[in-house]
Amino acid sequence: MTKVMMSNSSKTGNHVSATMCKYVIWSPANGLGNRMISIASTFLYAVLTERVLLVRFEPDMHGLFCEPFQESTWVLPMDSPFWKNENLETYESVVLARNLTLDDQLSLPSVLFIDLQYRPEDPERFFHCGHNQEALNKVDVLIIQSDQYFVPSLFMIQSFSLDLNKMFPEKDAVFHHVGRYLFHPSNEAWGQITRFYDAYLAKANERIGLQVRVFNPASTPQQAVMNLLLSCAIENKILPEIDTRNPVSNAKNTNHTLKAVLVTSLYPEYAENLRTMYLRGATITGEVIGVYQPSHEQEQKFNDNVHNIKALVDMYLLSLCDVLVTTSVSTFGYVAHGFRGLKPWLLYRLTSDETHSPACVRDLSPEPCYHFAPQHQCNGLKPEQHFGTSFPHIFECKDFNRGVKLVDGV
Ligand SMILES: Nc1nc2c(ncn2[C@@H]2O[C@H](COP(=O)(O)OP(=O)(O)OP(=O)(O)O)[C@@H](O)[C@H]2O)c(=O)[nH]1
Ligand SMILES: [Mg+2]
Known part of the structure; x- marks a missing residue:
């Protein structure tokens, strides 16, 4: 300007x-x-x-x-x-x-x-x-x-x-x-977003976005993350269970709702596992599940605008979903649910071979969390961890208790 x-x-x-x-x-x-x-x-x-x-x-x-x-x-x-x-x-x-x-x-x-x-x-x-x-x-x-x-x-x-x-x-x-x-995606990014959306997401009855951010891949086994993701999705009826007694699709079940699952991750394995799971068994609800992932970069790359375009495409596609599961503390996830204006399910942030219950919690608002919010009053009085929450509409973040976020109507 x-x-x-x-x-x-x-x-x-x-x-x-x-x-x-x-x-x-x-x-x-x-x-x-x-x-x-x-x-x-x-x-x-x-x-x-x-x-x-x-x-x-x-x-x-x-x-x-x-x-x-x-x-x-x-x-x-x-x-x-x-x-x-x-x-x-x-x-x-x-x-x-x-x-x-x-x-x-x-x-x-x-x-x-x-x-x-x-x-x-x-x-x-x-x-x-x-x-x-x-x-x-x-x-x-x-x-x-x-x-x-x-x-x-x-x-x-x-x-x-x-x-x-x-x-x-x-x-x-x-x-x-x-x-x-x-943030208006460039023609290049928009082309990737719309082609992917039209090919895999547009025709579904419901679009589920799963953002799997693994912060310490060396210490966090994929199976632990996969178990957590499935617990979150199944316990909260975001995705249906597999009908283990009826491996062949139940012809009487007329519910052929199509759910498209968009997985974004640096790694391909989570989407591959989900795809295999829903290919091998019918769902108890009769819903048909398609699993899609736009890219899997393996690692965060620096000084690379092509890599950053892929990240933007992933965040934007997530924001076109009807239900979102994002990873706690991930600012990448914050952009997706903030864009969408939707309260996500926050997947617990695993950093080792562990499990956690509940696997995810519903967030208070679609706003990003301000991780390192002020802790002092302006007269310099002693720090208070939740100083920010003394203001209207500001609450402690569910995924990071040092942080605060804007919440409406509570
Ligand atoms: N394309 C793509 N890139 C990703 C994904 N997850 C992480 N990345 C890359 O890694 C970067 C991570 O930084 P942020 O965007 O700040 O996300 P974050 O989850 O808060 O991660 P940290 O800031 O590193 O703690 C992204 O900008 C991408 O470059 C993903 O699912 N898809
Ligand atoms: Mg970040």
Whole structure:
């Protein structure tokens, strides 16, 4: 976006003077799921603070999305000086480390780097605090690096919450609206999505999406994951059991409902096992089950836009399903159910040869979880794990109790 915007602060007397644009530049961290939820958060922050959003898309993000804003590009220009973080002053040292007086705020730098990415030491950023937002408001260019869905923290800031409450009457549909507004698959990705959908999913009576994310494949046997997935699907009647007494299809059973199961995973074995299972035995309900998987990349690949297009295709296809089972704590899954606006079944996150009961739980809302949400009040009082839940519509995440998420109508 290159147009000059009017800022409220520039309204003087009876005339409104055009001022220089203020910008927020998004900088990537981690996988595509993390990137998409943090871009959505940064976009909302840009809207609330009247900034132009630009994104640092390196070649690994090329060819994924269409431009979201007509007749302009959101990609940071190649010749921009803001591609590198070196020599930039940081929010941490300029705003956080000092108790800024109003005079100090006048001498803030024109560019600041804000690190909102998760760090093992888990520092509190106090980004959810009005006084820090006031200081940031004086800075022309903010560069935000984040892998988090920090939207819930925007609802904690009083000066934003009025607008946010008006913008989102349904509090659990923020990513649904923002994500679908921003992320239009490119022609290449859209072609793959529609061809796959038309070939395997369109004619089914019901579409079931299963996202099998294995975080520690070396320590988690496939059989343990498969058992967990089946327990979740069968106990909750997402998929039917096999009729072990009647291996041949019961001719009297006239229910020939067709269920299409979309499996997304880095590995092919889960879909193959399911396909074999439903090929070898008839279902007790008479339902006919087809199992399909668009890709199986084996491992997360870095600096590879073709791999990222496949990930986008998988997430988007999941979002076209009627029922979703996604893996706990997976931001890839968050994008899928957030896009769809559907509460998923959250599969327990296995990391070893174990079992867990229940295998999955129904989520509270379709919103992504903000994993490393603020824990401190703005006056710096002692940390409280569930500080965020003292705000309306913000609840502890079912899949990650350090995190919070937006929930509607509870
Ligand atoms: N195509 C495809 N890629 C996947 C799948 N699961 C993981 N990946 C790849 O691995 C990356 C994982 O990063 P995220 O998208 O953030 O997903 P996540 O489940 O939160 O994983 P981590 O961030 O690594 O904890 C994805 O972006 C893909 O590149 C899958 O089912 N299909
Ligand atoms: Mg992730």
